[in-house]
Amino acid sequence: MHPKDFFTPEQKAQIEAAICEAEKLTSGEIRLHIDRTCKGDVLNEAITVFTKLNMHKTELRNGVLFYLSIEDHKFAVIGDKGINETVPDGFWDCIYRQIVDYFKQGKYTEGLCWAILEAGQQLVAHFPIAHDDTDELTNEISFEK
Numbered sequence: 001m002h003p004k005d006f007f008t009p010e011q012k013a014q015i016e017a018a019i020c021e022a023e024k025l026t027s028g029e030i031r032l033h034i035d036r037t038c039k040g041d042v043l044n045e046a047i048t049v050f051t052k053l054n055m056h057k058t059e060l061r062n063g064v065l066f067y068l069s070i071e072d073h074k075f076a077v078i079g080d081k082g083i084n085e086t087v088p089d090g091f092w093d094c095i096y097r098q099i100v101d102y103f104k105q106g107k108y109t110e111g112l113c114w115a116i117l118e119a120g121q122q123l124v125a126h127f128p129i130a131h132d133d134t135d136e137l138t139n140e141i142s143f144e145k
């Protein structure tokens, strides 16, 4: 299956709406990338994608990437250094654990939407939205070409 066909158009719209909703609370910029397979270590792969998508170019270095490879079921969530320098250790652990529970039940869209909104709510304490906020990174899902 091509990553683009993993979600229905309605599910894609739902996920992008969740990103939009989360980014109304926080200046953090959230993206989702879907790969078909993940060759090596999932964290390394997520970091590579993060850079490829120019996610390190936000003003506050507060990009967040949710990474999922659909064939080997690998998942990671990573934040840029602005976030890592600010939040406590284990910041992503709770979201990670809960989203994996959703995935185990096959609830990909629900899990991602929940995690995106949860990330927004947790980031707001550290990166509240500014009145002149811009959408620095598109809210569209990124798919492996």
Ligand code: CA
Pocket (backbone or CB within 6 Å): 023, 026, 027, 028, 029, 133, 134, 135, 136
């Ligand atoms: Ca923004």
Ligand code: CA
Pocket (backbone or CB within 6 Å): 023, 029, 030, 135, 136, 137, 138, 139
């Ligand atoms: Ca955005």
